[in-house]
Amino acid sequence: MALNILVVDDSSITRAMIIKTLKIAGLPLGEIHQAANGQEGLDKLQDNWIDLALVDINMPVMDGEEMICKVRARTEWENLPIVVVSTEGSQTRIERLQRKGAQFIHKPFSPETIGEVVSDITGLDNEPIEADTDF
Numbered sequence: 001m002a003l004n005i006l007v008v009d010d011s012s013i014t015r016a017m018i019i020k021t022l023k024i025a026g027l028p029l030g031e032i033h034q035a036a037n038g039q040e041g042l043d044k045l046q047d048n049w050i051d052l053a054l055v056d057i058n059m060p061v062m063d064g065e066e067m068i069c070k071v072r073a074r075t076e077w078e079n080l081p082i083v084v085v086s087t088e089g090s091q092t093r094i095e096r097l098q099r100k101g102a103q104f105i106h107k108p109f110s111p112e113t114i115g116e117v118v119s120d121i122t123g124l125d126n127e128p129i130e131a132d133t134d135f
């Protein structure tokens with residue numbers, strides 16, 4: 001099974017890093033979709049089958065927390081695996097997101113962390129690729 005992934009972050013550089021890291025982590029990837037804010041993220045979810053969303057918190061237009069609240073309010077998305085990837089330091093906010101079923105990864109992140117959290121949340125095994133592999 002290949003995972004269709006949605007990466008939501010206002011930084012295109014961060015999105016590219018997350019995608020590269022997912023590849024290095026050796027996860028079975030299908031389609032990869034990107035969005036620059038929460039509203040775009042909701043639009044991508046509406047138009048595509050997504051198995052996993054990685055979501056930043058601080059973004060213009062609609063932040064990640066509002067996006068996650070809107071996702072969880074929809075029955076078809078209430079069990080969507082969500083990983084928050086953020087510099088967020090507020091434990092209160094992190095716990096609020098965890099209560100909505102989101103896992104949390106601090107930026108900066110390592111390929112190992114992304115691989116472990118994603119394989120844990122999706123139940124899929126990952127086979128890490130040699131770190132010096134070019135993409």
Ligand SMILES: [Mg+2]
Pocket residue numbers: 009010011056057058059
């Ligand atoms: Mg941001």
